[in-house]
Amino acid sequence: MARFALSRILQAIPTMFIVSMLVFGLIRMAPGDPAAMQMGREAAKPENLPRLEALREEMGLTKPIPVQYLYWIQDLAQGDFGDSLKNKRPTIDLFLQKLPATLELILGATLFALLLSVPLGILAAVRRGSMVDRVSMGFVSAGLAVPGFWLGLTLILLFSVRLKWLPASGYVPFSEDPIENLKRLILPSITLGTYLAATLMRFLRSDMIQVLGADYIRTARAKGLREKSVIMRHAMKNALVPVLTIAGLEIGALLGGAVIIEQLFGWSGVGWLTVQAIFDRDYPLVQTSVLFVTIGLIFVNLLTDIAYGFLNPRMRVS
């Protein structure tokens, strides 16, 4: 397993290089000038044109893009991720400051999705056509259709404005106040996790129905195993393999969804930071964020592959 993990990590290095080059080049080729963004309206004054040029020079934007890229790689090799063009702070500090909030949000959303989808998906499959199945499928339809922004606002109106049970917004670090942190995590996690829960539930139900009709399940039942044992030991393990694929892929989608949820709940995380950096044409911050998000996604894919092996020994061998 260690060799497998190592080979996957080595394969990831060229991927990261390609991603870094693409991001570096694309953001610089996009229209928009960070120096003008910083000077704002004052840049329109004809007498300020030399200052605008000087600012571009100071930001290192006047050199050819490949040269800028080489400088960046050189700095990276020395552990220097560069300073934000907008607020002059080290980009790595800004990123790491926001990372815990986003990780917590994604973890919360994934936990919510798994806790809801796994039992309900299995129940819906086992009791096909029952009330549980119909309610679950209703949730799936609604969960896939409802926009996250609307769901979040509705939850805030219900639980924060009307019932006053939970705070409407804001992030408090777990280390500062664990109870407050968890209270503030509930609504964003539900909002972000609902789509994932619906997706997983749909796949789990259909996979489970397929697995329950398989020969080896019939054999297990014929052996006289209890139904609980058939489902938990034999059916669920196989049904979870495709679900794991979906969950792994959906982590990337969760990060995309987190941008909106972070804004909605004032949950200041990596998604919002990155989008704002793109709007501001804050090149170094975009590069740092995308680089680390890429590493994160590669790591999640690796974990997914390892989990495959755990669930299905045949895959481990191959």
Add this chain to the structure above:
Amino acid sequence: MSEQARILIQEFFSGRIDRRQLLTRAAAAGVSVSALGAMMTTPWQAMGAAAQDGGATGDLVIAASGDVDTLDPQVSQLLLYGNMLRRTVFNTLVNYAADLTYVGELAESWENPDDTTWIFNLRPDVTFHNGDPFTAEDRGRRSILLRARCREGDSLSSRLTNVESYEVIDDRTISVKLAEIQADFLDGLTQISIISEAIAADIENNPIGSGPFRFVEWVPNDHISLEANPDYFIDGQPGVATLRFNILPEPQVSITNLKSGDVQGVLSIPVTQSTILEDDDSVNVINVATSSIPLFEMLGQNNETIRTNARVRQALAMCLDKNAIQQTVYAGGGIPKWSFVGTESWAYNDLPGYDYDPEAARAILEEEGAAGLEFTVLSIQGYPDGEQAATIWQAGLAEAGVKLNIELQELSVWLDNYLNHTYDVIWNTFPGFADPNYFVSLGLQPHLTDGWTNTEAAELAVSANQTLDQAARKEQYDRLQELFVEELPIMVIQETPVVSVTAPNVQNWGINSLSWVLLNDVTIDAE
């Protein structure tokens, strides 16, 4: 000055009553017009101080629609920066009174013995938040203004480029010599925050000023925290013990946060969203007319017909239904107008402009050989009023046989096109300003050096700011406004209102006609 007069003035400037109501209620209360006039020239700070009789208590949390770009007051030009930091953490030598005349803040008084010399007498009782005293000479530097003087690349440095020399006369007096006459010199000083020399090099991380609040923390994209400065030189300010700005970009989210009690105020929301809150007792809507102006800039390089033909621009102006824009986009608020100068300004010239008449426009376009004209307006994503105004214009233009395309661009892309003049017509918005030269230098000069070839206008734009006598300045600006409306290098739409929302127990929330939200006097009633 009576207490009644003070309350009336505060209600007027916080938007609770209009000018007519102010005069009517003042007359009913027996407050003379002269007493009102005297209070109109009293600085906001002093009015707030009079309103306070206790220490700063309570924690005020405010929703802001965006974050600041830097902590450095000489770099940021964001209106949000002004609301959150410039006027809370810092002081300026000169500030605006409620009626936008100039009053001393860190300067007690000033005089200009000749046209290019300004002598400022400084307040004696001011210390910076780090304990440094505020004096004319600081740590061997020649003057406090050197401290305020921006580095070459700083956004606000142009406000002081005309300063030739400084002279410290004594610890409390400084003389500033300008290279040439500059009528808006004091106006520029309202934007220059005075900082302590000791922290000048680290101002980006450590914003130490002398204002009513001390900086505590900035977590980018999350919040800014301030605390009351107990040594502030104006008694009674600030009105709250802590002030926190939570960054919440979506107005609807800010409103739900206000209703849930997570915040007690929202700096600004779109006017159209405020109308549904007007009958809601759980919030207080503060709607104030300001001199901010949305506009269409007409001299882009991409459309030769519009750029070179003033009659065509006049015809296009006849297709802009400003009343429809006022009703639809600004919920009936603000004042439609054609001049760039604020309607409350001493320099305003109330010009009739052009009536909405697409048929007459069609005839003019045919005469000018521009029938069937097609052009594109660039507007900015996230500024719905630009798109809405363009849509209303589009309908009027269609009646005159003109096809208008609307293109929304991300701010940085829009800014590129704006600076390079690569557009047919572009929508833009200017915040309120007190001195007309603010708009002339930022809005008009770029066109006067590019597409608007009018020698008289170019000369007036310069000479008006080199004339100190206000009556003579007004004459020049009157003529400049006439040329502006006649040739329409830029078509102003109207003055727009600004709307804040607060919890009912929040008092003394102010908005001035420059769209500045004034928070130093705000108090929270115990519930």
